Amino acid sequence: DQQVKQNSPSLSVQEGRISILNCDYTNSMFDYFLWYKKYPAEGPTFLISISSIKDKNEDGRFTVFLNKSAKHLSLHIVPSQPGDSAVYFCAASLTGTASKLTFGTGTRLQVTL
Amino acid sequence: GAGVSQSPSNKVTEKGKDVELRCDPISGHTALYWYRQSLGQGLEFLIYFQGNSAPDKSGLPSDRFSAERTGGSVSTLTIQRTQQEDSAVYLCASSYRAGGENGYTFGSGTRLTVV
Numbered sequence: 001d002q003q004v005k006q007n008s009p010s011l012s013v014q015e016g017r018i019s020i021l022n023c024d025y026t027n028s029m030f031d032y033f034l035w036y037k038k039y040p041a042e043g044p045t046f047l048i049s050i051s052s053i054k055d056k057n058e059d060g061r062f063t064v065f066l067n068k069s070a071k072h073l074s075l076h077i078v079p080s081q082p083g084d085s086a087v088y089f090c091a092a093s094l095t096g097t098a099s100k101l102t103f104g105t106g107t108r109l110q111v112t113l
Numbered sequence: 114g115a116g117v118s119q120s121p122s123n124k125v126t127e128k129g130k131d132v133e134l135r136c137d138p139i140s141g142h143t144a145l146y147w148y149r150q151s152l153g154q155g156l157e158f159l160i161y162f163q164g165n166s167a168p169d170k171s172g173l174p175s176d177r178f179s180a181e182r183t184g185g186s187v188s189t190l191t192i193q194r195t196q197q198e199d200s201a202v203y204l205c206a207s208s209y210r211a212g213g214e215n216g217y218t219f220g221s222g223t224r225l226t227v228v
Contacts, residue, residue, distance in 0.1 A: 004155065006155075043219030043222055045218075100146075102155075
């Protein structure tokens with residue numbers, strides 16, 4: 001049972017344009033959401049997070065939007081840069097579970113010149 | 114060290130053999146996690162250690178899997194009688210404390226191949 005889903009396995013975007021990565025979840029009890037970025041042969045690195053009490057969190061070029069009613073979150077990268085090419089994982093957690101994270105399957109972003 | 118260190122980076126083993134995977138967390142981090150990523154799958158939680166508390170083993174897929182954390186620092190994940198479905202990248206992560214807004218820091222992983 002995949003509680004966190006990333007339905008697009010890959011995405012290609014031109015440099016300078018906006019990248020939008022999507023994530024859906026089924027467990028309405030999740031109350032904290034994170035995005036990780038992963039380069040080949042490296043571990044995932046934390047990118048940005050959002051609590052369920054918010055609907056938007058911004059950090060530089062990265063913005064995460066949360067729509068609780070739709071159980072949907074998205075990561076926007078503006079403007080996209082070639083160094084953003086990586087696999088992006090969405091993750092969710094429940095309060096009181098010591099940050100035990102449930103991950104999606106990832107979306108591979110390719111930013112082209 | 115500066116980051117989470119895992120060894121070996123790659124391991125090929127024959128079906129039925131036991132393997133040990135090592136994780137050296139960031140100094141001072143009290144929480145340590147093991148995850149694995151099978152081909153085409155997301156990261157799957159395996160086990161969590163926090164200080165001297167009993168570990169949360171709820172993600173271990175079978176009793177062939179076990180893990181220890183000695184002295185609150187280095188952790189070893191042991192897989193006995195390996196099976197082909199155990200082939201995956203095993204990732205260790207640590208954090209200063211459980212919870213928090215910044216997730217945790219992952220190592221580069223051990224790629225395990227069972228042949």
